Amino acid sequence: MSNPVADAARKHPPPEGHVYTYGTAGFRTKADVLDSVLTRVGLIAALRSRKLGGRYVGVMITASHNPPQDNGVKLVEPMGDMLEESWEAISTEMANQTSPEAVSEYYQCVAEEQKIDLSKPANVIVARDTRASGARLLGCLVDGLKAAGAEYRDFGFLTTPQLHYMVRCFNTADTPDAYGVPTEAGYYEKFSAAFKKAMGSNKPNGGLTVDCANGVGGPKLNELIKYLHVTETGLEISVVNDNVVKPEALNVDCGADYVKTNQRAPPTSKTGPGDRCCSLDGDADRVVYYFKDDQNVFRLLDGDRIATLVASFFGDLVRTSGLADQIKIGVVQTAYANGAATDYVEKNLRLPVTCTPTGVKYLHHAAQKLDIGVYFEANGHGTAIFSHSTLNAIKNYKPKSPSEAENLEILRACIDLINQAVGDALSDFLLVEVVLAHKRWGPQEWLATYTDLPNRLLKVLVSDRTIFKTTDAERKLTSPEGVQGQIDKEVQKFRQGRSFARASGTEDAVRVYAEAATKAEAEDLARKVAEIVK
Ligand code: 16G
Ligand code: ZN
Secondary structure: OOOHHHHHHHHOOOOOOOOOOOEEOEEEEEHHHOHHHHHHHHHHHHHHHHHOOOOEEEEEEOOOOOOOOEEEEEEEOOOOOEOOHHHHHHHHHHHOOOOHHHHHHHHHHHHHHOOOOOOOOOEEEEEEOOOOOHHHHHHHHHHHHHHOOOEEEEEEEOOHHHHHHHHHHHHHOOOOOOOOOOOHHHHHHHHHHHHHHHHOOOOOOOOEEEEOOOOOHHHHHHHHHHHHOHHHHOOOEEEEOOOOOOHHHOOOOOHHHHHHHHOOOOOOOOOOOOOEEEEEOOOOOEEEEEEEOOOOOEEEEOHHHHHHHHHHHHHHHHHHOOOOOOOOEEEEEEOOOOHHHHHHHHHHOOOOEEEEOOOHHHHHHHHOOOOEEEEEOOOOEEEEEEOHHHHHHHHHOOOOOHHHHHHHHHHHHHHHHOOOOOOOHHHHHHHHHHHHHHHOOOHHHHHOOOOOOOEEEEEEOOOOHHHOEEEOOOOEEEEOOOHHHHHHHHHHOOOOOEEEEEEOOOOOOEEEEEEOOOHHHHHHHHHHHHHHHO
C-alpha cells in the first residue's frame, strides 16, 4: 500500500544522532541539518490546521537574527499567535522520529489522539526570509505538506510579521473582525493609511535611517515606502543595509541584535548627531532605535524605551479621548528590562508592570489579559495589543468635545497601525515616529525621560544548562541548590544591584544579567555571578 507520509520522510532523512527541540522561536539550528525537520513540520502544520477545523496556519522559515548559515522554522496559529504549547511538544516528538515508518506511525497516532479526521481539508500559508538555504528548505516543507494532503499557499519572501498578518487575514476574511486584505499590497496599504491618519497634521522632525540587517526587511521596507508618500507625511526614510543579493551579509555587523548586544551603531553608519536611526533584525520582527548625542556618544533606545514611549502616549490618548475610566493600560516586561524603565512605568506613568519569562509568547499571553497591553522585550521584540472589549469601547465611544473626537481618531488610527497579530518592526517604528511627531520630541527628549541603570550581560558556558531551573519569571534560580542564595549575597553588596541567571532557550549557555549604580559595579557583579554559576 502506498504511504506518502513515509515516502516524504524517506526522501529527507535526519542526520544521525541529532536531537531537535521546538524552542522559544521554533526549530532553529544550522541550516544543513534541517531538511528532515521541515518535512515533518509540513506534516504537523497539516495536522494542526485539521485540528482547528481547516483554519489557516502559518509556517515561517527563518532564523531571525542568527548567522547566515543558520535557519529555522516556526508555526503560526490562526490569529497570528505563536504555536500552542502542547503542540510544541508534538512538533518536537515528530522532528525526532528517525525512520520513515516511525514518522508515519506518529502522524497517525497524533491524528488518533487529537481526534483529527485526516480526510478533512488542511490549509497552510508559507513564507521565508532571504537566507540561501531557504529555497531548499521550502522544498522539504512542501514535500511534507503534499504528503499530508494539505492545500498550501507560498508567499515567497515575507517578513515574519507579514506572514502572521496573512494568516490572520485569511482566517478573519468575511467576518466582522476582518483584519485586512491578505496580499502584500494589502499589508502596505493598511499600515501606510493608518500611519497617515495617526500622524494627523503632525510632521516628523528630520529623517529616519533604517538599518535592515541585510535581511528581508530591506526589500519590504522599500516597497512600504512607496505607499508612505513622503510628500504627504514628510517622513524621509533612508534605507541602509538592504543588500539581500549577498545572503552571507545577513545580520553581519548590522541589525537590531548587533546594535543591542554591542551597544553601538553598525560600523557602516554615517549619520550625524541627533539623527534618528533604527535597526531591524533579519526577519523584521525586532526594532531598536539609537542616535549619537551632541558629544558624538552612541545612545540606545531599546525595547524598554519603545514600551515606555508607547505606553505614555496611549495613556495620554485614552485620557484625552475621555476613555480613562473604561480602559486600563499595562506594560509587560521580562527580567531583562532595565530597572530604571520598570521604575519609570510604575512611578511616573503610574501603570502596572507584569514580568514574564523570556520569549514573545509569554509576554503576548500576559498582555492579552489587559485592556491595552504594551509588551516589549529589551531586545526590541514587541507590540501593543487591545482586548476585544477595549476595541469595542473605542469603536462605540461618542466623543463629548471636538478635542475628544480628534484624539479618538488618532487612537483608532493607532490600533490599525499596530500589527495586532505579532510584534512587527515596520509597524513598530512607524508607531514610534507617530508618537515622537505628536510629542514634538527628538531622540534626546525621548532619552531624557529616565536614565538607564548601567548593566552587563554575560554568556557563561556550562557543562549542562538544563540543571538551571528558574521561578518568578526567571528572576530566581531554584536549581542547582544553593546557587540563588550565593547570588543574593553578592547582589546585596552592590548599590542598586540586581542580577539573575537563566539557561538560554536558543543557545547552549547560561546568561547572566546584572545591573548596578555604576558601569564598573554592574560589570563586577555580572562577573561574580558568572563565577557562581560556572
Ligand atoms: C527567541 C525569542 C526572543 C527571545 C530570545 C531569547 C521569540 C519569537 N523569540 O529569539 O523573544 O528574546 O529567544 O533568547 O519568542 P535566549 O533564550 O537565548 O536568551
Ligand atoms: Zn526576528
